[in-house]
Amino acid sequence: xxxxxIPETDEERRTRIYPVILSEYNPAWLEWFAEEKxxxxxxxxxxxxxxxxxxxxxxxxxxxxxxTVDILIETSEDTDINKLIADLSSPDYIYLHQESAPTISTPxxxxxxxxxxxxxxxAEKVYHIHVVRSGDWDERLRFxxxxxxxxxxxxxxxxxxxxxxxxxxxxxxxxxxxxxxFIKRITEKASEETLQE
Numbered sequence: 001x002x003x004x005x006i007p008e009t010d011e012e013r014r015t016r017i018y019p020v021i022l023s024e025y026n027p028a029w030l031e032w033f034a035e036e037k038x039x040x041x042x043x044x045x046x047x048x049x050x051x052x053x054x055x056x057x058x059x060x061x062x063x064x065x066x067x068t069v070d071i072l073i074e075t076s077e078d079t080d081i082n083k084l085i086a087d088l089s090s091p092d093y094i095y096l097h098q099e100s101a102p103t104i105s106t107p108x109x110x111x112x113x114x115x116x117x118x119x120x121x122x123a124e125k126v127y128h129i130h131v132v133r134s135g136d137w138d139e140r141l142r143f144x145x146x147x148x149x150x151x152x153x154x155x156x157x158x159x160x161x162x163x164x165x166x167x168x169x170x171x172x173x174x175x176x177x178x179x180x181x182f183i184k185r186i187t188e189k190a191s192e193e194t195l196q197e
Contacts, residue, residue: 016170017120017121018117018121018122018172019169019170019172020066020165020168020169020170020171020172020175021066021067021122022064022065022066022161022162022165023064023065023066023067024064025060025061025062025063025064025065026058026067027061029058029059029065029067029069030054030059032058032069032125032127033054033058033059033069033071036069036071036115036125036127036129037052037054037071040052040071040073040129043087043088044073044084044087044088045087047076048075048076048079048080048084049073049074049075050074050075050076050134051072051073051074051134052071052072052073052074053071053072053074053141054069054070054071054072055070055071055072055140055141055143055144056068056069056070056128056140056144057070057147057157057161058070059144059148060144060147060148060154061148062151062154063147063154063157063158064158064161064162065161067122067126068116068126068127068128069125069126069127069128070127070128070130071127071128071129071130072130072132072137072140072141073129073130073131073132074132074133074134074135074136074137075131075132075133075134076133076134077133077134081109081111081131084111084131085111088113088129092115093113093114093115093129094113094114094115094117095111095112095113096111096112096113096114109131109132109133109136110130110131110132110136111130111131111132112128112129112130112131113127113128113129113131114126114127114128114129115127115129139187139190139191142187142190142191142194143183143186143187143190145190146186146187146189146190146193147186153186156182157179157182157186160179160182161179164178164179
């Protein structure tokens with residue numbers, strides 16, 4: 001009797017080798033950000049960078065997080081996006097091509113680069129590098145800042161992540177989407193507080 005072996009699809013392989021992993025807070029994440037910031041400033045002309053920020057859960061001390069350092073690069077309006085993509089074209093960075101990227105001129109521009117994704121899983125240090133026009137992702141930074149100053153909300157967010165992990169361990173997009181309502185609600189609260197100041 002022969003057993004038919006069904007080959008694994010590319011999508012199945014990706015979900016298997018890049019699962020959602022949650023880690024207790026690691027103070028080294030701040031160092032990883034600082035090191036990568038220096039590397040990025042060397043690759044991309046500082047004239048093209050308005051600001052580089054560490055955001056996402058690894059930027060909030062004490063918060064449970066995927067051990068992936070999220071970096072936000074804000075560029076000026078006159079930044080040559082094609083040159084920036086070329087500057088980050090190396091074996092270390094994976095550019096996630098988007099249909100609109102080559103003709104970027106709108107405020108909604110978003111480029112994403114991955115670093116630390118190996119053919120058989122994650123490297124020790126993993127980064128998601130987001131490139132946007134200056135000011136376009138202020139709400140992401142407001143969410144981070146709210147968690148930094150509201151420990152009870154950060155704890156609530158950590159608990160949500162723990163609950164979601166069992167359903168979304170092999171569905172990174174689903175995991176991100178499932179956190180969306182919480183993130184939206186807290187971002188709106190943060191924006192209201194900013195307006196009241």
